[in-house]
Amino acid sequence: xxxxxxxxxxxxxxxxxxxxxxxxxxxxxxxxxxxxxxxxxxxxxxxxxxxxxxxxxxxxxxxxxxxxxxxxxxxxxxxxxxxxxxxxxxxxxxxxxxxxxxxxxxxxxxxxxxxxxxxxxxxxxxxxxxxxxxxxxxxxxxxxxxxxxxxxxxxxxxxxxxxxxxxxxxxxxxxxxxxxxxxxxxxxxxxxxxxxxxxxxxxxxx
Amino acid sequence: xxxxxxxxxxxxxxxxxxxxxxxxxxxxxxxxxxxxxxxxxxxxxxxxxxxxxxxxxxxxxxxxxxxxxxxxxxxxxxxxxxxxxxxxxxxxxxxxxxxxxxxxxxxxxxxxxxxxxxxxxxxxxxxxxxxxxxxxxxxxxxxxxxxxxxxxxxxxxxxxxxxxxxxxxxxxxxxxxxxxxxxxxxxxxxxxxxxxxxxxxxxxxxxxxxxxxxxxxxxxxxxxxxxxxxxxxxxxxxxxxxxxxxxxxxxxxxxxxxxxxxxxxxxxxxxxxxxxxxxxxxxxxxxxxxxxxxxxxxxxxxxxxxxxxxxxxxxxxxxxxxxxxxxxxxxxxxxxxxxxxxxxxxxxxxxxxxxxxxxxxxxxxxxxxxxxxxxxxxxxxxxxxxxxxxxxxxxxxxxxxxxxxxxxxxxxxxxxxxxxxxxxxxxxxxxxxxxxxxxxxxxxxxxxxxxxxxxxxxxxxxxxxxxxxxxx
Numbered sequence: 255x256x257x258x259x260x261x262x263x264x265x266x267x268x269x270x271x272x273x274x275x276x277x278x279x280x281x282x283x284x285x286x287x288x289x290x291x292x293x294x295x296x297x298x299x300x301x302x303x304x305x306x307x308x309x310x311x312x313x314x315x316x317x318x319x320x321x322x323x324x325x326x327x328x329x330x331x332x333x334x335x336x337x338x339x340x341x342x343x344x345x346x347x348x349x350x351x352x353x354x355x356x357x358x359x360x361x362x363x364x365x366x367x368x369x370x371x372x373x374x375x376x377x378x379x380x381x382x383x384x385x386x387x388x389x390x391x392x393x394x395x396x397x398x399x400x401x402x403x404x405x406x407x408x409x410x411x412x413x414x415x416x417x418x419x420x421x422x423x424x425x426x427x428x429x430x431x432x433x434x435x436x437x438x439x440x441x442x443x444x445x446x447x448x449x450x451x452x453x454x455x456x457x458x459x460x
Numbered sequence: 461x462x463x464x465x466x467x468x469x470x471x472x473x474x475x476x477x478x479x480x481x482x483x484x485x486x487x488x489x490x491x492x493x494x495x496x497x498x499x500x501x502x503x504x505x506x507x508x509x510x511x512x513x514x515x516x517x518x519x520x521x522x523x524x525x526x527x528x529x530x531x532x533x534x535x536x537x538x539x540x541x542x543x544x545x546x547x548x549x550x551x552x553x554x555x556x557x558x559x560x561x562x563x564x565x566x567x568x569x570x571x572x573x574x575x576x577x578x579x580x581x582x583x584x585x586x587x588x589x590x591x592x593x594x595x596x597x598x599x600x601x602x603x604x605x606x607x608x609x610x611x612x613x614x615x616x617x618x619x620x621x622x623x624x625x626x627x628x629x630x631x632x633x634x635x636x637x638x639x640x641x642x643x644x645x646x647x648x649x650x651x652x653x654x655x656x657x658x659x660x661x662x663x664x665x666x667x668x669x670x671x672x673x674x675x676x677x678x679x680x681x682x683x684x685x686x687x688x689x690x691x692x693x694x695x696x697x698x699x700x701x702x703x704x705x706x707x708x709x710x711x712x713x714x715x716x717x718x719x720x721x722x723x724x725x726x727x728x729x730x731x732x733x734x735x736x737x738x739x740x741x742x743x744x745x746x747x748x749x750x751x752x753x754x755x756x757x758x759x760x761x762x763x764x765x766x767x768x769x770x771x772x773x774x775x776x777x778x779x780x781x782x783x784x785x786x787x788x789x790x791x792x793x794x795x796x797x798x799x800x801x802x803x804x805x806x807x808x809x810x811x812x813x814x815x816x817x818x819x820x821x822x823x824x825x826x827x828x829x830x831x832x833x834x835x836x837x838x839x840x841x842x843x844x845x846x847x848x849x850x851x852x853x854x855x856x857x858x859x860x861x862x863x864x865x866x867x868x869x870x871x872x873x874x875x876x877x878x879x880x881x882x883x884x885x886x887x888x889x890x891x892x893x894x895x896x897x898x899x900x901x902x903x904x905x906x907x908x909x910x911x912x913x914x915x916x917x918x919x920x921x922x923x924x925x926x927x928x929x930x931x932x
Contacts, residue, residue, distance in 0.1 A: 277537055284532045292528060293521045306528055310535050317536055318878045322865060322898075336879070343881060390518075397515050416516045430900045437478065444477035448505075448512045455508055458515040 269329050273320050284313055287330065290418065291337045297413040298341035300402035308344050312337040327427050334414070335428045342406050393458055400450040408443035415440055468495050469502055476502060480509035828874050831885075841888035843870060845877035864894035869914045872898075873928075882907065886916070886928035 265286070271279035288309060295308035316323075316336045323332050401409055410429060414420045422433045422440075429436070451458060472492050478484045479492045496502045829844040864872055870890035877884055880903040892914040899906040904920065911918040911928050919927040 280536050281533050284536060285529050288529050288532060289521065289524045292524045296522055297519070302525070306525060306531075309528060310532050313532050313536055314539055315879050319875050322875065339879075393515060394519050397519055401516070412516065416513065417519060417521070438474070441474045441477040444480075444509060444512065445474070447516070448508055451512050451515070452508075455511055458511050 265329050266325060269320070269323065269325065272317065273323070280317060283329075287333055288313075290330070291333065294334060294337050294413055294418060295341040295344075297398070297401060297417050298338065298409055299345050300398060304344050305341070308337065308341045311344075312340040315340065328424075331424055331427045334418075334420070335430075338410055338414070338428060342410065345402075345406065345409075389457075389460060393454075393460075396451065396454045396457065400447055400454075403450060404443060404446055407439060408446050411436060411440045412443050412447060469499060472502070473505070476505055477509050477513070480506045481513055828870070843873070843886050843888060843890060845873050845882075845884040845886065864896060864898060866893055866895055868892065869894055869910075869916075872910060876903075876907065876910065880907075881924065883925045884928060885921075885926070887930055890914075 265283075268279045268282050268286075272283060291309050291312050292305055295305035295312070296302060299305050299308060312333070316333050319336075323329065401412055404412065407429075411425055414425045414428060415422075420428065422436045425431075425436045425440075426433050431439070472495055475484060475488065475492055476496075479489065479496070484492055496506055829846065831842040831844055832840075867875075868890060869886075869892040872894045873884050873886055873890065876882065876898070882903055884907070894910070894914065896913075899909040904926075907926055907928075908918045915931050916928045917931050919929065921927055
């Protein structure tokens with residue numbers, strides 16, 4: 255889940271030091287926020303490999319522009335905004351390029367398992383036994399794929415709200431929209447997602 | 461289902477997700493609750509939404525790959541300039557025009573192994589790469605009519621890019637280096653390579669006598685005046701002319717004109733001359749003679765540059781389209797810290813001519829490449845802002861964030877480019893101090909607003925490329 259700015263003082267200090275060129279501060283910020291940025295990127299792009307590239311790109315862009323960050327918003331919000339932009343960029347680029355199921359489920363992108371059979375064995379799979387793992391993995395698969403096929407603005411709010419746990423206000427700062435707009439967008443995104451998942455509702459209810 | 465119920469369904473449908481999540485409050489919640497309790501369809505919808513929301517949240521976070529953090533750290537250390545270094549970065553890259561001018565204004569004393577650059581429409585530019593230069597005096601206009609139009613179709617760009625990619629790296633390796641011209645005046649001229657017909661490259665045409673004779677007949681002024689007439693050349697052959705003070709280059713052009721005439725569609729999708737069929741002997745001898753006619757200053761022609769992002773063989777590259785109402789004398793590009801690449805113009809009036817800037821040439825990381833266009837004494841300066849070259853052409857724009865903080869437009873554009881992935885070719889000067897906030901919204905709109913605030917006009921050249929020119 256989204257790492258709230260628990261150590262906000264420390265983060266602001268780190269940011270201040272990073273702005274002055276302190277490389278160790280960069281390192282700490284990278285360590286602290288990479289998990290969140292990675293998951294945002296992963297869920298937006300739907301591809302592990304692409305997500306890793308996006309994380310790198312997002313930090314590079316953010317650090318390059320760090321001196322313009324004035325601390326009015328939380329650093330995390332600012333960074334997520336960059337991350338969302340980068341991931342959406344990548345997704346636009348990827349559009350039309352089919353992803354393998356193993357990629358979607360977070361499996362080994364190089365594995366030659368282009369169907370669901372490989373999903374249960376993916377590192378992303380959870381569960382007590384093989385069957386449970388397979389079902390859960392399949393659920394994850396269809397949900398992730400449905401998210402991936404949402405329009406960009408819908409996908410973004412779903413990822414930030416439901417997967418990253420950001421508040422309406424935080425999402426508003428990330429996507430540059432008012433809270434009312436965020437709410438409305440999230441409602442529509444969920445309806446769109448539900449439509450995509452209609453054929454799989456039984457599986458999801460299981 | 462009654463019509464009233466259906467209408468209420470439609471009105472409330474968008475609120476059902478919020479209701480399903482339990483986030484609706486007050487009267488709206490009561491209204492939705494009341495409706496759902498009497499509407500099986502909406503009740504089912506709410507149940508489905510709850511299933512979906514739970515399923516989405518069950519996806520949960522995924523563990524970060526083990527090596528990702530170290531990789532990001534390394535990348536940050538290597539590629540993010542330290543804040544204090546930003547100024548240095550610019551100081552390093554944004555070479556003052558004066559310095560650049562001096563560099564350009566020097567004629568090439570040595571002729572380094574040359575790289576060919578592609579000129580859309582069938583011409584070939586040759587750069588005397590990294591050669592120390594001393595230009596004796598004002599260069600004269602030079603150029604053959606090239607077939608081509610300012611707005612090349614994308615297919616042509618692609619082809620150009622591919623041609624460029626070949627020409628950029630190919631000739632020096634594939635062909636024997638042309639013999640050095642005399643180490644006197646001739647060799648002190650910047651080089652220029654045109655693409656004449658094979659006839660021009662024939663041994664007969666290349667003889668010193670012919671060259672001398674042709675040179676004697678030269679009427680550069682007349683030639684320049686005649687330039688309005690349609691002229692072009694075939695691109696199958698190659699010859700080299702020189703430019704600089706009193707550059708005796710017209711013979712080659714004469715041959716081109718007389719021997720070939722129009723080359724028709726050479727510039728429209730075919731006939732790009734890359735490498736091959738260079739005539740070193742002709743090159744060496746044809747322009748060995750000294751032109752007695754001194755170069756006349758030319759009026760400052762309107763110069764302009766555009767940029768395009770094209771896909772070429774083996775990757776993405778930027779092609780600069782340079783245009784002028786009159787042919788340009790020289791084009792100097794400084795790529796990163798390298799010595800300037802100086803190209804002789806080989807385009808028609810109004811261009812276009814394309815120069816490739818590959819990722820390899822520019823280097824990794826955000827870059828701002830000062831570009832000076834010269835024609836005689838006239839020059840116009842641009843800066844080409846390119847994003848992370850590693851992702852060039854792959855990254856669609858993203859919205860920038862933050863404020864200007866009183867930075868110069870140049871600094872703002874550099875950051876803008878790095879943040880958005882846009883390629884921006886901006887006309888100098890770019891020293892306007894920017895205040896306020898970077899506009900929010902689409903990068904394209906933000907850029908247009910930034911440009912407008914700074915007194916520029918943004919021209920969209922493609923999805924990723926913009927040209928900024930001063931509002932006049």
